[in-house]
Amino acid sequence: ETGVTQSPTHLIKTRGQQVTLRCSSQSGHNTVSWYQQALGQGPQFIFQYYREEENGRGNFPPRFSGLQFPNYSSELNVNALELDDSALYLCASSPRVSHNEQFFGPGTRLTVL
Amino acid sequence: GENVEQHPSTLSVQEGDSAVIKCTYSDSASNYFPWYKQELGKGPQLIIDIRSNVGEKKDQRIAVTLNKTAKHFSLHITETQPEDSAVYFCAARSGAGSYQLTFGKGTKLSVIP
Numbered sequence: 001e002t003g004v005t006q007s008p009t010h011l012i013k014t015r016g017q018q019v020t021l022r023c024s025s026q027s028g029h030n031t032v033s034w035y036q037q038a039l040g041q042g043p044q045f046i047f048q049y050y051r052e053e054e055n056g057r058g059n060f061p062p063r064f065s066g067l068q069f070p071n072y073s074s075e076l077n078v079n080a081l082e083l084d085d086s087a088l089y090l091c092a093s094s095p096r097v098s099h100n101e102q103f104f105g106p107g108t109r110l111t112v113l
Numbered sequence: 114g115e116n117v118e119q120h121p122s123t124l125s126v127q128e129g130d131s132a133v134i135k136c137t138y139s140d141s142a143s144n145y146f147p148w149y150k151q152e153l154g155k156g157p158q159l160i161i162d163i164r165s166n167v168g169e170k171k172d173q174r175i176a177v178t179l180n181k182t183a184k185h186f187s188l189h190i191t192e193t194q195p196e197d198s199a200v201y202f203c204a205a206r207s208g209a210g211s212y213q214l215t216f217g218k219g220t221k222l223s224v225i226p
Contacts, residue, residue, distance in 0.1 A: 004156075031212075033212070033213065033214075035214075040218075040219075041218055041219070042117075042119075042202050042204075042216030042217050042218050042219050043157065043202070043214075043216050044216070045213040045214065045215070048212060048213065055212070056212060056213055058213060090156055090157070094212075098212070100145045100147070100162065100164070100206065101147070101159060101162065102147075102159070102214060103159065104149070104156035104157045104158070104159075105156050106154075106155055106156045107155075107156050
């Protein structure tokens with residue numbers, strides 16, 4: 001059984017640019033959640049996708065957006081990057097939207113210069 | 114929204130001793146409380162969890178206790194080993210309809226051989 005995978009592992013962007021991060025959910029999992037983890041902090045919920053629609057959103061501005069595809073993989077897009085967007089971006093999948101456990105991928109380290 | 118406080122932020126123990134990490138939560142509707150272990154350069158790994166209808170759960174050297182009245186829960190690791198060294202996060206999931214996890218700020222556990 002393949003776990004959650006994310007790409008790329010590292011990314012460097014400059015302020016004002018746009019970035020797309022990708023996540024493949026664990027086999028059989030139809031729900032994907034995205035989290036932002038700043039250095040030395042716990043992960044913060046960005047949003048969740050279920051059946052290709054956003055199913056809950058944390059306290060993040062609209063320049064953070066996402067997609068979920070029919071194969072349950074997902075993308076996180078961030079427009080107009082700011083220095084404070086530098087963080088580890090984590091994707092977590094669940095077997096179904098009501099399932100408690102969330103299983104995390106290794107994350108994408110984004111650095112904004 | 115939910116707020117999770119975690120203590121201590123750092124913890125050093127001798128190999129073989131026990132380690133205890135404590136968390137409090139604010140939303141009385143929260144009903145699921147997982148613990149994650151995060152090693153350097155990796156995503157969080159679910160190590161144990163507890164639901165609100167259970168007071169205690171144990172898995173080999175790891176146990177979690179929950180006090181719903183006081184709104185706090187704790188992670189207990191017995192017979193610590195050097196490979197237990199990592200950052201540990203507690204989290205809480207709010208009631209029905211919201212599947213996001215709210216995390217504490219983490220505890221860096223160092224097990225000294």
